[in-house]
Amino acid sequence: xxxxxxxxxxxxxxxVALFQSVVPLVGAARRWxxxxxxxxxxxxxxxxxxxxxxxxxxWAFVTSDFSLSLVWANSHSAKPMLxxxxxxxxxxxxxxxxxxxxxxxxxxxxxxxxxxxxxxFRARVLAVQGMIGLAFLGFLLFTSNPFLRLAVPPFDGxxxxxxxxxxxxxxxxxxxxxxxxxxxxxxxxxxxxxIEGRVDAAxxxxxxxxxxxxxxxxxxxxxxxSWWAYYELGWGGFWFWDPVENASFMPWLIAAALLHSAIVxxxxxxxxxxxxxxxxxxxxxxxxxxxxxxxxxxxxxxAFATDPERGVVLLAITGVFMGGALTLFAFRADDMASKxxxxxxSRESALVLNNILLAVAAFVVFVGTIWPLVAEMVFDRKLSVxxxxxxxxxxxxxxxxxxxxxxxxxxxxxxxxxxxxxxxLVPAAVLALAVGGLLYAVQSGxxxxxxxxxxxxxxxxxxxxxxxxxxxxxxxxxxxxxLPRADWGRVVAHAGLGVCIAGISAMLAWQQEDIRxxxxxxxxxxxxxxxxxxxxxxxDGPNYVSTMADVVLTRGGRPVGTLHPEKRVYPVAxxxxxxxxxxxxxxxxxxxxxxxPQPGGGWAMxxxxxxxxxxxxxxxxxxxxxxxxxLSDRRYRVAAGAARxxxxxxxxxx
Amino acid sequence: MRPLxxxxxxxxxxxxxxxxxxxxxxxxxxxxLAVQPDEMLSDPALEARARxxxxxxxxxxxQNENIDDSNADLARDLRLLVRERLVAGDSNEEVVxxxxxxxxxxxxxxxxxxxxxxxxxxxxxxxxxxxLILGLVYVRSRxxxxxxxxxxxxSDEEEARLREILKN
Numbered sequence: 001x002x003x004x005x006x007x008x009x010x011x012x013x014x015x016v017a018l019f020q021s022v023v024p025l026v027g028a029a030r031r032w033x034x035x036x037x038x039x040x041x042x043x044x045x046x047x048x049x050x051x052x053x054x055x056x057x058x059w060a061f062v063t064s065d066f067s068l069s070l071v072w073a074n075s076h077s078a079k080p081m082l083x084x085x086x087x088x089x090x091x092x093x094x095x096x097x098x099x100x101x102x103x104x105x106x107x108x109x110x111x112x113x114x115x116x117x118x119x120x121f122r123a124r125v126l127a128v129q130g131m132i133g134l135a136f137l138g139f140l141l142f143t144s145n146p147f148l149r150l151a152v153p154p155f156d157g158x159x160x161x162x163x164x165x166x167x168x169x170x171x172x173x174x175x176x177x178x179x180x181x182x183x184x185x186x187x188x189x190x191x192x193x194x195i196e197g198r199v200d201a202a203x204x205x206x207x208x209x210x211x212x213x214x215x216x217x218x219x220x221x222x223x224x225x226s227w228w229a230y231y232e233l234g235w236g237g238f239w240f241w242d243p244v245e246n247a248s249f250m251p252w253l254i255a256a257a258l259l260h261s262a263i264v265x266x267x268x269x270x271x272x273x274x275x276x277x278x279x280x281x282x283x284x285x286x287x288x289x290x291x292x293x294x295x296x297x298x299x300x301x302x303a304f305a306t307d308p309e310r311g312v313v314l315l316a317i318t319g320v321f322m323g324g325a326l327t328l329f330a331f332r333a334d335d336m337a338s339k340x341x342x343x344x345x346s347r348e349s350a351l352v353l354n355n356i357l358l359a360v361a362a363f364v365v366f367v368g369t370i371w372p373l374v375a376e377m378v379f380d381r382k383l384s385v386x387x388x389x390x391x392x393x394x395x396x397x398x399x400x401x402x403x404x405x406x407x408x409x410x411x412x413x414x415x416x417x418x419x420x421x422x423x424x425l426v427p428a429a430v431l432a433l434a435v436g437g438l439l440y441a442v443q444s445g446x447x448x449x450x451x452x453x454x455x456x457x458x459x460x461x462x463x464x465x466x467x468x469x470x471x472x473x474x475x476x477x478x479x480x481x482x483l484p485r486a487d488w489g490r491v492v493a494h495a496g497l498g499v500c501i502a503g504i505s506a507m508l509a510w511q512q513e514d515i516r517x518x519x520x521x522x523x524x525x526x527x528x529x530x531x532x533x534x535x536x537x538x539x540d541g542p543n544y545v546s547t548m549a550d551v552v553l554t555r556g557g558r559p560v561g562t563l564h565p566e567k568r569v570y571p572v573a574x575x576x577x578x579x580x581x582x583x584x585x586x587x588x589x590x591x592x593x594x595x596x597p598q599p600g601g602g603w604a605m606x607x608x609x610x611x612x613x614x615x616x617x618x619x620x621x622x623x624x625x626x627x628x629x630x631l632s633d634r635r636y637r638v639a640a641g642a643a644r645x646x647x648x649x650x651x652x653x654x
Numbered sequence: 655m656r657p658l659x660x661x662x663x664x665x666x667x668x669x670x671x672x673x674x675x676x677x678x679x680x681x682x683x684x685x686x687l688a689v690q691p692d693e694m695l696s697d698p699a700l701e702a703r704a705r706x707x708x709x710x711x712x713x714x715x716x717q718n719e720n721i722d723d724s725n726a727d728l729a730r731d732l733r734l735l736v737r738e739r740l741v742a743g744d745s746n747e748e749v750v751x752x753x754x755x756x757x758x759x760x761x762x763x764x765x766x767x768x769x770x771x772x773x774x775x776x777x778x779x780x781x782x783x784x785x786l787i788l789g790l791v792y793v794r795s796r797x798x799x800x801x802x803x804x805x806x807x808x809s810d811e812e813e814a815r816l817r818e819i820l821k822n
Contacts, residue, residue, distance in 0.1 A: 234688075235688055240718065240719075241718075242717065243718070341796050342796050342797060343797045344793060344794065344797045346797075348793070348796070349793045352789045352793055353789065355789075356782070356789050360778060360782045363778070364777065364778040367777040367778070368774065371765075371774045375765075375770060375771070378770075379770040381759070382758065382760045383759050383760055383762070383765045383771065384718070384760055384762060384763050384765070385763070385764075385765060385774070386718055388709070388710050388763050388764035389763065389764045392764065393778050394778075397778075515689060515690075515691055515694065516691050517691045517692075595690070595691075598691075598692075604690060
């Protein structure tokens with residue numbers, strides 16, 4: 001019964017979205033207040049209906065209603081409750097419903113917190129958001145209905161893919177979707193501004209909080225995914241440059257560019273056309289990401305679970321939204337002349353450079369991701385583009401960005417004297433060179449990656465500190481507490497990038513590994529630590545059977561900890577997983593993965609020493625924290641004419 | 655169905671996990687355990703070279719996974735082949751050439767910059783150059799106007815007055 005009501009709510013939401021896409025738009029064109037004001041209640045109604053549908057599907061999963069085909073295929077009665085709930089989005093249909101839920105929630109949030117927007121603009125923003133909801137509701141209802149029943153309900157389900165039964169991965173998709181879909185708000189603001197024919201400082205201020213929120217969520221989502229890969233895959237890799245990862249990374253890069261260029265629009269009324277274009281492209285990459293991951297066109301050279309029909313529909317949605325927005329952009333480009341004037345050396349110029357580097361970096365990732373497809377279709381060459389290409393083609397952009405960032409972030413608006421800023425950065429540069437030189441001297445005969453990476457990281461963190469010191473001016477330390485939150489946000493996020501870069505380079509450069517067959521009682525020495533395999537036991541979990549090892553970690557004979565690497569088998573899904581045993585530390589992780597039992601007795605065991613591993617995700621969290629600080633800045637809360645910032649906690653991330 | 659089995663063995667787990675969220679969750683990968691102790695060469699220098707080469711070669715039946723990380727049978731065969739050639743005295747390039755000769759350029763994770771692949775390699779640098787030129791044109795157009803804007807520029811007289819004020 002509830003299932004049918006859920007289905008019905010979806011159909012109603014589709015009708016409401018249709019209303020929301022058309023009526024306010026007509027109202028805004030004809031200046032009919034009643035029609036314009038219909039947008040907000042429609043957005044709220046759509047959100048309520050989709051919330052109901054989502055709750056109905058969640059209810060079916062929680063109560064293990066195997067008469068639903070989706071529940072049967074992705075759940076099992078013995079599964080822990082947490083994973084029954086996260087199983088709702090652990091599949092195509094459910095994740096699409098989550099996507100739609102977030103579109104609708106963002107639309108409702110925009111409706112509730114946009115009293116300050118001009119009536120026509122508000123109506124148009126909500127209408128565009130309604131169109132996005134409409135497109136995806138149509139996609140869900142006509143190609144991927146989550147509420148399909150089975151004629152004969154089976155006794156039990158076939159369980160969720162065990163890899164997804166993990167806390168890291170359980171919350172990875174909601175954050176990622178909040179990011180992807182958050183960019184739909186930037187898109188709606190951009191398109192509404194194009195229809196309106198007006199882009200000014202106020203627009204920059206309205207669009208920035210939404211972009212910041214989306215970027216923050218994407219940062220957290222990507223970091224969660226990467227962290228999960230690290231502890232789950234058994235060799236501690238954290239980024240693989242495969243198309244699905246790239247699909248999330250491209251919008252992240254463009255969103256980063258967008259939230260920088262929106263500052264220029266807000267403060268200086270320049271870069272307007274470019275910022276609008278970025279807002280369109282950012283959401284475009286979200287849509288392309290959805291297409292890449294769900295159509296299987298690029299990932300599945302070997303006919304892996306492809307669904308051409310869904311792919312075509314998604315491609316059509318992408319094409320319509322991008323084509324429409326870009327056409328509109330072409331017509332309106334002339335109305336968006338820059339107003340501000342600034343010197344060659346100025347913060348404006350630095351932000352232009354930031355945008356060029358981020359946008360071209362995203363372009364490189366994009367070309368690399370689709371190149372196998374292009375090469376096969378156009379040149380009839382079957383080739384692969386993998387991590388070695390991306391490492392080589394992408395990294396220089398990040399290095400250039402890192403080198404220039406501390407200088408750019410300290411330059412004043414309009415016109416700057418480079419010498420003055422550079423002098424303030426001398427201590428940071430000296431510190432960075434000292435760190436790099438020292439590390440180069442200490443390590444013997446290995447690549448320059450480690451020292452250079454840590455030098456860059458130090459430069460960024462010390463540069464952020466110099467930035468803070470300069471904002472403080474001549475006032476005492478107490479002034480630091482009174483700095484605008486946006487200043488703190490910038491400094492923390494930039495330092496976070498430095499921490500992240502340091503972590504990545506240290507781990508890649510100085511990781512040590514040991515792969516061998518170990519008998520119970522044997523000792524492995526690794527990077528000054530000793531690992532002893534004490535015993536291997538069979539342990540029963542709620543819906544899996546585990547082979548769990550006890551590995552004692554000591555250093556110079558003194559105990560440090562006990563690690564429990566596991567191999568699990570999920571009998572229902574018929575699948576094994578590995579769970580690495582990790583001793584986390586600030587300066588290093590010790591990482592142990594248990595392999596197969598060997599014919600001659602003993603176990604294959606892989607042990608790793610991973611320096612600064614946690615800095616990678618710690619840096620990402622700092623970046624997200626910087627975004628949150630910036631989002632809480634006073635000007636988004638009280639400035640006249642500004643839309644209120646979206647409440648980060650207002651969107652459930654269950 | 656050997657190929658399918660191999661696919662299931664080595665479908666990239668991250669990719670899979672993410673894809674599964676988005677697709678229907680049909681296939682189930684095994685965790686990749688990659689290089690096994692019994693494959694490794696006793697000479698550490700040679701083994702290090704083997705690892706290095708392995709990371710640039712694609713497991714042919716996998717999605718975007720190198721043979722060093724892959725758990726598929728074919729990846730193991732390739733790892734053993736790489737080591738065989740190294741022990742026989744091949745240089746790194748010769749090993750890679752040998753494998754490419756047998757399995758085509760599809761096996762390379764970093765396409766060679768030749769023929770149409772030049773476009774792939776040139777795309778970034780060319781776009782950067784284009785971006786820098788456009789950016790410079792834009793910035794210059796804004797800064798040239800700086801001189802004419804009454805709000806921005808101070809006349810000599812004003813500069814002198816300002817200096818005086820600051821001095822006092």
